[in-house]
Amino acid sequence: MLSDTLPKAASKTGEQIAVQIDGVGKSFAGTVALKPIWLKIARGEFLTLLGPSGCGKTTLLNLIAGFLEADAGELFIHRDLVTRVPPHLREIGIVFQNYALFPHMSVAQNVAYGLRTRRVSKVEITERVREALALVKLEDFADRRPRQLSGGQQQRVALARALVIRPRVLLLDEPFSALDRNLRGAMQVELREIQSSLGLTTVFVTHDQSEALSMSDRIAVMSRAQIQQIGTPDEIYDRPQSRFVSTFVGDANLFSATLISSSGKDVRLKLGEVGLDLTTYQSDLPAPGPVTLFVRPEHCRLTEAGSPGAVPATVALAVYQGSYTELYLDCPFADTGRAMLRVPASTVMAPGTAVGIALPQQGPAIFPKE
Amino acid sequence: MKKSLADHLLDWSGRIFLTAILGFLVLPFFVVAIASFNKGAILSFPPEAWSVQWYVNAFEYRDFGAGLRNSLRIAAIGAGIALIAGAGFAFVFQRYEFRFKSGLNAILMSPLIIPNFTIGLGILILTASASLPRNLWTVVTVHVIIVLPFVVRSVYVSLQNLERNYENAAESLGASPAYVLLTITAPLLLPGLIAGGIFAAILSFNEFTASLYVVNRGTTTLPVAMYNYVREYADPTLAAISVMYALAVAVLLLVLHRIFRLERVLNVE
């Protein structure tokens, strides 16, 4: 019914847009919760909003759901303008962090709720509830109350309840944070399988970077009320465009360096007396002067102290991690005074040993000094 | 771990003090229970002879029966109105910003500070100067004003403890605001609403001072009838009715406690 009466989003032919966000922003009592953003989410895409608490990701989710009304901008779902449409007419499904299963209803009644609001016939409700519970492998729990279920089961019910209405978009608000570690991994796989088999457009909010990397088609890294970078997981991990993204997603070694000169993607740097010639992946480089050099730990190599081109450091602490050992090094050029390398688990290094850190020729990045 | 002598002294003096306070709290009710079985019209301790005649007397005294009927009616109507008005106000106060919100709140909460005799006097003068009749509804009005703050507070606390995501989830599933209210908000608030209503009814049933100002012969409440009795007669009939009154309230309180756990209602967990 919505699709007939509302203005359409402009879209290029052939491109199937599920959600289009045009300049949507939100402030609370003078505090900017979300700066105006522009974003298109393709149909069937799994998009993750990743960021620390207070970065605006939950605000954006609530704006898409309609629990908040945008100060400015327009929002389209499946080409329908929904900026001023109340949540109950948006046809979205949502799974909350604490699941919000109605405590006074059975599992089946919870799942049936969205169908009853749509005045679906009794027969069809029974059938679709059964299907939805089968999808999340909870057929035998239909008559239980939510509080009689484990955390993982509650989450499946919440998912079934959201899916049974065949939503145009599925919103997930940190759904795994209440689960313990083992269960979390299993649920992530299960959710991703269901999502891709149904071809369901999904917006997933989390502050957990490994969750974001493992599940998403695309990740929007957010901080300070805006999107800092958006891209596929490997783009985000391998080619962060800012210092914030480089440290928030994955581990990073950051060194204080001086940029001597650059041509194209090739740069000449100096770390104290050590001179380095590197090739970055960046098309946009800061001006010569003090900069921050970024390298992933797995791209760094441990060498002997005094090797040419190696950054001098001293072993501070070795932390055994099972399949490898994390070696923390005191390094005068490291931003925090410390750098970290992963070495084979068998490596034995006494604290105080002088070593060198060899940096790769390809792959580091240079950010302006903050 | 071994306790020192000082610790033991502290423990025991604490226990003795606690027992003494609890004794102080229940003492008058025990004494009145003993007095109610005193045979003579003039009290003595311990009673020289026992009798249940004052209970018979209490049952036969017409003003008590009429007072009880009035009190029950006023408490039921008053608590009902206070619950509807109080729950509605608590809802909009917790959810919305609107004009005169804080002013309305200040007025409705003012009976917590304004003495009951002032409220009673005010309604009495209002009915007199506006030439309104003084009937049961006058008494009900006074009671609604007095119990409303307690209802508002109890419903407000329930609303604050209500997880907002239940309603958000329902809305996302296609429920209109009215449907959410009916199928999610109201059922989840029900315990708080019932507790608030019963609490209001008990407060209204007990209200004396303000009622004294606005009742007439036909609308005399039980507490007012009891007050009138004690001014005219000194016999233990009032002790007898006090015992029944106290027992009824105690039973109600115990039932309330079993159902709602008063610790939670009073926020002292």
Added chain:
Amino acid sequence: MSKRPFLGWFASPSILIAFGLTASFLAIIQYSLRAHVPGSLDPGGFTFDNFTTLWHLAYGRAFMNSLLLCIWTAVFALLIGYPLAYAMIRARSGLLRSAILLISLTPLFMGEIVRTYSWMIVLGNRGFLNSVLLKLGLIDSPIGFMFTMTGVVIALVHFTLPIVVVMLAAALSHIDRNLERAATSLGAGRVRVFFTVTLPLSMPGVVAATSTAFAWTFSAFATPQMIGGGQVSTISTMVYQVGFASFNFPLAASLSLTGLLFAIAVLALFNTGIRRLEKYGAH
């Protein structure tokens, strides 16, 4: 779409009640400025006489008595209520906790008349307390509790104790036990933990409980009327007497209005005093 569904529907009943309350208050103000016509229930013309009449000694004593009753009641209710609330919150057995709570609440739900009448039987010259003391030979002649401030204060402490206990218990129950454990681990004994951690953290509850005890006592009518028996006149008994014995409702109106302002002023003074004290204590 309406962002505030049901606002009008839900607010209307309470708005109606607020209007009634406001109107009755305006009626009191209006009456307090009208002359008393002896023998008539209708007030006369505009006058300030009611307020000047209040300078009379008898009214002054009523104000004084009300204030003293409020202070004594609040002090004793706090001294007795605090240990009770503490014991309730810290009781290990749930049964004991519930028992203390229920017993503490009984006076609140018994109603003014039952409670006050019971205390009359306890405190009377031939009452329970004097009988017991005489039998035990502790006294030779009955102690006069009735018609004295002492008797009224005893019954009023009993009356205000429940609300004081509930408010103190609410404050105490929200104190993080780990703060006390931390103090203990740092070497503080139980008494020291109480006075340096528990008591200071429960101060907001103490202030709120004191204010409420004060307001309740000020509002009390049956207790000073029945136990005071005309010997302990307070603002509440005076308003009733002026109204229903002399049918001087304009004077009753001005008296209760002045009484209310008096109570608010005392409470405001108390609160600023506490705030000063807290500021001072913080340095």
